[in-house]
Amino acid sequence: MREFEFDDDEPFVVIEKHEGGVGAFLIGLAVGAGVALLFAPQTGEETRRGLTRGAQRARARAQDFTDEMTESVTDRFRQARDQVEGRIENARQAVEIKRQQVSRAMEAGRVAAQQARADLERRIAETKAAYQAGGDVARAGRAGATTTPDDDGEI
Numbered sequence: 001m002r003e004f005e006f007d008d009d010e011p012f013v014v015i016e017k018h019e020g021g022v023g024a025f026l027i028g029l030a031v032g033a034g035v036a037l038l039f040a041p042q043t044g045e046e047t048r049r050g051l052t053r054g055a056q057r058a059r060a061r062a063q064d065f066t067d068e069m070t071e072s073v074t075d076r077f078r079q080a081r082d083q084v085e086g087r088i089e090n091a092r093q094a095v096e097i098k099r100q101q102v103s104r105a106m107e108a109g110r111v112a113a114q115q116a117r118a119d120l121e122r123r124i125a126e127t128k129a130a131y132q133a134g135g136d137v138a139r140a141g142r143a144g145a146t147t148t149p150d151d152d153g154e155i
Contacts, residue, residue: 040047 037047042050
């Protein structure tokens with residue numbers, strides 16, 4: 001017991017609660033079963049037969065319960081596996097779609113780069129030709145200016 005100190009001189013009541021556990025329940029159950037067997041109005045043989053039947057029924061119920069639980073767990077496992085497989089397949093399809101998109105984008109980039117290169121080479125060729133033509137005109141103009149008189153007759 002615990003000792004409690006209070007400053008008041010008034011009477012008091014101390015209530016302590018103890019929670020009963022599974023152990024206390026099982027002990028009570030065993031004692032109750034023992035008392036029931038001692039005071040049972042049946043013979044020993046009848047009691048044994050009754051216990052045997054009860055044990056067989058309990059075993060059958062336990063087997064049924066085990067079978068149901070096994071089936072339930074198996075079904076849940078199959079459902080979970082199917083869901084995981086479905087998600088994996090969806091992920092594979094998404095990866096394949098992205099791979100195809102990237103492949104198409106790369107090909108489009110290659111085509112665009114080739115076209116840009118061809119345009120650039122064409123522009124360079126045109127610029128070179130225009131530069132050459134301008135140079136030819138300038139050279140021809142200088143050469144003609146030294147030997148041919150202009151409208152005023154000057155050289």
